[in-house]
Amino acid sequence: MIEVKDVHFTYPTGVKALREICLAVQDGEFVAIMGQNGAGKTTLVKHFNGLLKPTEGEVFIDGVNTRNLSIANLSRKVGFVFQNADYQLFCETVEEEIAFALRNFGFDEKTIKKRVTWALNLLDLMQYRKTSPFMLSGGERKRVALASILAWDPEVIILDEPTIGQDYHQKERLRQFIVQLNTQGKTVIMVTHDIEFVADCSPRVILMSQGKIVAEGVAEEILTNVNLLAQASILPPQITQIFLNLKDLGLPSKVINVHEGKKILLNFLGAPA
Amino acid sequence: MSVFEGLRFRRVSSPIHKLDPRVKFVYVCTAFVVAVMFNELIPLLILFFIQIPFILTARVQREWIRSMKGASLLALIIFVTNLVSRYLYTGHVWSVPLVEYSLGMTFRFIVLVESFSIFFLTTSPDHLSLALEQSHVPYELCFAFTTAVRFVPVLAEEAQTIMDAQRARGLELDRGNFIKRVKNYIPILIPLIVNSIRRSLQLAEAMESRAWGASKKRTNLYILKLRGGDFGIILFSLLTLSIAIYAKRYILIPSIFAFLPI
Ligand SMILES: Nc1ncnc2c1ncn2[C@@H]1O[C@H](COP(=O)(O)OP(=O)(O)OP(=O)(O)O)[C@@H](O)[C@H]1O
Numbered sequence: 001m002i003e004v005k006d007v008h009f010t011y012p013t014g015v016k017a018l019r020e021i022c023l024a025v026q027d028g029e030f031v032a033i034m035g036q037n038g039a040g041k042t043t044l045v046k047h048f049n050g051l052l053k054p055t056e057g058e059v060f061i062d063g064v065n066t067r068n069l070s071i072a073n074l075s076r077k078v079g080f081v082f083q084n085a086d087y088q089l090f091c092e093t094v095e096e097e098i099a100f101a102l103r104n105f106g107f108d109e110k111t112i113k114k115r116v117t118w119a120l121n122l123l124d125l126m127q128y129r130k131t132s133p134f135m136l137s138g139g140e141r142k143r144v145a146l147a148s149i150l151a152w153d154p155e156v157i158i159l160d161e162p163t164i165g166q167d168y169h170q171k172e173r174l175r176q177f178i179v180q181l182n183t184q185g186k187t188v189i190m191v192t193h194d195i196e197f198v199a200d201c202s203p204r205v206i207l208m209s210q211g212k213i214v215a216e217g218v219a220e221e222i223l224t225n226v227n228l229l230a231q232a233s234i235l236p237p238q239i240t241q242i243f244l245n246l247k248d249l250g251l252p253s254k255v256i257n258v259h260e261g262k263k264i265l266l267n268f269l270g271a272p273a
Numbered sequence: 274m275s276v277f278e279g280l281r282f283r284r285v286s287s288p289i290h291k292l293d294p295r296v297k298f299v300y301v302c303t304a305f306v307v308a309v310m311f312n313e314l315i316p317l318l319i320l321f322f323i324q325i326p327f328i329l330t331a332r333v334q335r336e337w338i339r340s341m342k343g344a345s346l347l348a349l350i351i352f353v354t355n356l357v358s359r360y361l362y363t364g365h366v367w368s369v370p371l372v373e374y375s376l377g378m379t380f381r382f383i384v385l386v387e388s389f390s391i392f393f394l395t396t397s398p399d400h401l402s403l404a405l406e407q408s409h410v411p412y413e414l415c416f417a418f419t420t421a422v423r424f425v426p427v428l429a430e431e432a433q434t435i436m437d438a439q440r441a442r443g444l445e446l447d448r449g450n451f452i453k454r455v456k457n458y459i460p461i462l463i464p465l466i467v468n469s470i471r472r473s474l475q476l477a478e479a480m481e482s483r484a485w486g487a488s489k490k491r492t493n494l495y496i497l498k499l500r501g502g503d504f505g506i507i508l509f510s511l512l513t514l515s516i517a518i519y520a521k522r523y524i525l526i527p528s529i530f531a532f533l534p535i
């Protein structure tokens with residue numbers, strides 16, 4: 001469980017990136033953090049594995065204050081997938097890349113081998129096992145980065161902008177994959193601008209603006225609240241926009257799922273669903 | 274990274290910022306020459322202190338202190354190396370001149386860092402490029418130089434992000450013996466270098482596609498011209514240099530301990 005208590009954070013340059021953040025993420029929850037550029041999303045999630053320590057206030061991971069644990073120690077529990085995979089790839093082969101973190105955490109060679117194979121299969125990277133990560137495409141590099149984090153099986157997975165640069169097909173696979181991780185009991189926290197992606201996942205949504213949390217709640221409530229979204233410079237999902245415009249017909253306005261929307265419309269039009 | 278911080282230009286307006294960069298460069302060269310001329314502590318101390326008013330006038334003291342902090346480790350190494358080598362060289366006796374000599378060497382370094390950081394803290398990259406161009410340096414070279422300067426902070430920021438990313442994968446930078454610690458930096462250096470090469474290729478492509486170098490003769494919106502303050506600094510530099518040469522030739526520079534009750 002992650003608890004954030006009255007956290008303020010100021011960068012050494014004097015930028016106040018977080019103000020009065022209070023938040024609790026339960027084990028096994030699925031959370032999406034949204035908000036405009038510079039809202040402080042990345043800054044907030046960097047507190048969850050100790051990369052940043054609050055200037056004021058405390059962050060607790062499973063009841064332990066992050067000030068008292070090293071980043072390596074916290075990372076064992078909280079896996080952080082960075083926005084840009086190019087910031088972490090450095091090994092000669094994909095296989096080595098995935099094994100790197102496992103070596104740091106002191107797994108034995110036999111376990112490392114098993115885990116690497118497992119992670120390669122999981123993300124469909126088996127054919128690149130011996131390839132240099134630098135020779136892969138952007139989307140593939142991102143998957144290698146993800147595999148290298150999942151390999152040590154952290155309880156919490158943080159994804160910073162996971163959908164950037166992924167084609168529709170990969171995005172859909174990523175979504176299924178994230179949902180699957182979550183149903184297996186992992187806590188998933190993702191930072192994203194991709195509202196359609198969030199609508200499809202339907203997690204708990206946290207809206208941030210100018211270093212503060214401006215709203216939180218289930219996706220159906222937040223993503224259909226036009227005023228709230230405008231505050232965070234976000235447009236509602238397309239399906240929601242349609243239903244908001246059809247409000248006069250007496251249709252429900254809190255729709256974020258395309259399949260659900262289809263059902264309601266067909267019902268309304270009297271066609272057999 | 275704090276050394277880089279100290280070289281990072283921030284747009285402030287002050288009499289020092291308004292000076293012609295060429296003049297400031299003359300001043301830095303003067304400081305450099307004078308610092309190299311003397312081994313003794315007293316002139317180097319004087320050189321250190323006469324630059325402080327410039328820093329205060331330019332209101333860059335905070336950044337300057339940060340860059341000095343960044344240089345302090347190197348200064349310490351210089352001090353210790355000098356002290357130990359002199360000690361071994363002069364026959365294993367500790368003496369006051371020994372310490373003074375080492376302090377002098379350290380201050381020579383500090384003065385150099387000080388004047389360079391004044392120069393970089395108060396000169397915008399655009400100004401610098403303009404100054405180079407008007408000194409008839411080929412434009413390609415000016416451009417390469419200013420781009421390099423401009424990308425230093427970007428690189429520093431990127432290094433920080435890469436460190437974060439690798440730490441999140443369990444890398445502990447300050448663990449193990451010396452060799453292990455150096456090796457720990459490999460996962461940081463490789464992405465940093467690869468990204469820099471990628472970025473330079475991208476930059477080249479972006480420039481080509483914006484017709485870089487299409488016209489042979491370039492014109493500038495701003496032209497640098499010497500003004501009152503600039504002549505003042507030139508005068509000051511010449512004066513410092515003449516005093517230094519005079520002192521070097523005709524004055525026996527006393528030990529600082531002649532003035533201190535030791
Ligand atoms: N290393 C840093 N040093 C100084 N200021 C920073 C640093 N990183 C971020 N900031 C500032 O902190 C604020 C919040 O940045 P943050 O990266 O958390 O935003 P974000 O919500 O992740 O934005 P984006 O959607 O663009 O990723 C911004 O104003 C940014 O300029």
Ligand SMILES: [Mg+2]
Nearest residue numbers: 041042043160
């Ligand atoms: Mg971000």
